[in-house]
Amino acid sequence: xxxxxxxxxxxxxxxxxxxxxxxxxxxxxxxxxxxxxxxxxxxxxxxxxxxxxxxxxxxxxxxxxxxxxxxxxxxxxxxxxxxxxxxxxxxxxxxxxxxxxxxxxxxxxxxxxxxxxxxxxxxxxxxxxxxxxxxxxxxxxxxxxxxxxxxxxxxxxxxxxxxxxxxxxxxxxxxxxxxxxxxxxxxxxxxxxxxxxxxxx
Amino acid sequence: xxxxxxxxxxxxxxxxxxxxxxxxxxxxxxxxxxxxxxxxxxxxxxxxxxxxxxxxxxxxxxxxxxxxxxxxxxxxxxxxxxxxxxxxxxxxxxxxxxxxxxxxxxxxxxxxxxxxxxxxxxxxxxxxxxxxxxxxxxxxxxxxxxxxxxxxxxxxxxxxxxxxxxxxxxxxxxxxxxxxxxxxxxxxxxxxxxxxxxxxxxxxxxxxxx
Numbered sequence: 001x002x003x004x005x006x007x008x009x010x011x012x013x014x015x016x017x018x019x020x021x022x023x024x025x026x027x028x029x030x031x032x033x034x035x036x037x038x039x040x041x042x043x044x045x046x047x048x049x050x051x052x053x054x055x056x057x058x059x060x061x062x063x064x065x066x067x068x069x070x071x072x073x074x075x076x077x078x079x080x081x082x083x084x085x086x087x088x089x090x091x092x093x094x095x096x097x098x099x100x101x102x103x104x105x106x107x108x109x110x111x112x113x114x115x116x117x118x119x120x121x122x123x124x125x126x127x128x129x130x131x132x133x134x135x136x137x138x139x140x141x142x143x144x145x146x147x148x149x150x151x152x153x154x155x156x157x158x159x160x161x162x163x164x165x166x167x168x169x170x171x172x173x174x175x176x177x178x179x180x181x182x183x184x185x186x187x188x189x190x191x192x193x194x195x196x197x198x199x200x201x
Numbered sequence: 202x203x204x205x206x207x208x209x210x211x212x213x214x215x216x217x218x219x220x221x222x223x224x225x226x227x228x229x230x231x232x233x234x235x236x237x238x239x240x241x242x243x244x245x246x247x248x249x250x251x252x253x254x255x256x257x258x259x260x261x262x263x264x265x266x267x268x269x270x271x272x273x274x275x276x277x278x279x280x281x282x283x284x285x286x287x288x289x290x291x292x293x294x295x296x297x298x299x300x301x302x303x304x305x306x307x308x309x310x311x312x313x314x315x316x317x318x319x320x321x322x323x324x325x326x327x328x329x330x331x332x333x334x335x336x337x338x339x340x341x342x343x344x345x346x347x348x349x350x351x352x353x354x355x356x357x358x359x360x361x362x363x364x365x366x367x368x369x370x371x372x373x374x375x376x377x378x379x380x381x382x383x384x385x386x387x388x389x390x391x392x393x394x395x396x397x398x399x400x401x402x403x404x405x406x407x408x409x410x411x
Contacts, residue, residue: 013224023231133249150215
């Protein structure tokens with residue numbers, strides 16, 4: 001079963017009234033959608049609002065989704081349209097400046113604030129990226145190869161099993177163990193105070 | 202949260218968990234925050250590997266969407282009770298009210314017609330009927346010919362709502378009625394006010410014979 005088929009199964013559940021299935025889709029795609037929206041809207045708070053709006057629009061439109069395209073492709077279009085509409089709405093909003101444009105230090109500070117990339121947020125993003133990459137490097141070869149084939153190459157478990165010449169059950173176990181090893185390091189980052197991803201969800 | 206459940210979660214994220222197990226896992230996800238956190242982090246690991254995602258902001262998206270979705274009406278069977286459907290609902294309610302008013306108007310007209318003494322048929326029947334003979338004795342022979350039946354004499358004045366009032370009522374409520382009801386009610390009003398002279402056009406066969 002490919003990831004797309006799994007998504008379709010979740011979509012069918014949502015269409016039958018299972019809201020938990022939609023929660024799972026959101027948990028799965030929130031990072032991807034947010035990254036996509038941030039190509040249009042740099043302000044993370046606004047990007048998060050737009051991502052949220054895109055998911056809610058998708059939920060409302062899901063009864064009409066027939067599964068002719070992959071769920072993420074469909075969600076991707078909704079997210080892009082929502083972001084573009086937000087951009088159009090933003091252009092209609094008057095811009096006000098309450099700082100001295102002649103003062104270059106204030107101008108630079110404003111530019112950073114406009115992006116809303118606080119030092120803490122930037123530090124957390126860097127820390128997470130570094131932790132994941134270091135954890136991947138530290139994995140045994142068979143675990144690292146399994147998760148790279150899955151996450152970067154997008155292969156199914158069956159395809160990975162053929163590539164690695166092992167049973168599908170072993171692939172499933174290796175990918176899980178790889179994730180779990182990386183997650184142990186990630187939890188230390190979040191529990192260390194930089195971010196609490198689990199708390200908010 | 203056991204290792205087995207987390208392994209299922211990992212397979213679920215990849216779309217590799219069989220349906221029955223997915224259903225059970227989804228139920229568990231609904232009530233297990235730790236499991237939801239793990240799903241989010243597993244998803245994040247993939248996003249970071251692929252160079253996607255801005256982690257700090259993404260912390261809030263799932264929680265906010267989940268809260269918003271919880272307030273949404275449940276959608277099933279491909280039918281959605283979307284905001285636009287509310288207008289449809291209001292339309293249906295309006296039709297129901299209009300149908301009620303029209304039905305009331307029809308019943309009122311029928312009531313008026315049923316008590317109206319000088320219906321064209323009655324006028325015609327009385328014109329052709331022989332005069333009523335007074336009964337001299339209730340004890341007459343049983344084999345005597347029976348008295349012919351005639352419509353009882355009418356009251357001097359019509360009972361119920363005057364045609365003018367009825368017309369005003371119908372005009373005032375015309376907008377609520379369907380075209381079919383408008384036609385039938387209008388026709389009823391016309392027949393009730395028909396000139397007695399035109400009553401002769403009623404076919405003779407429809408008139409009760411003595």
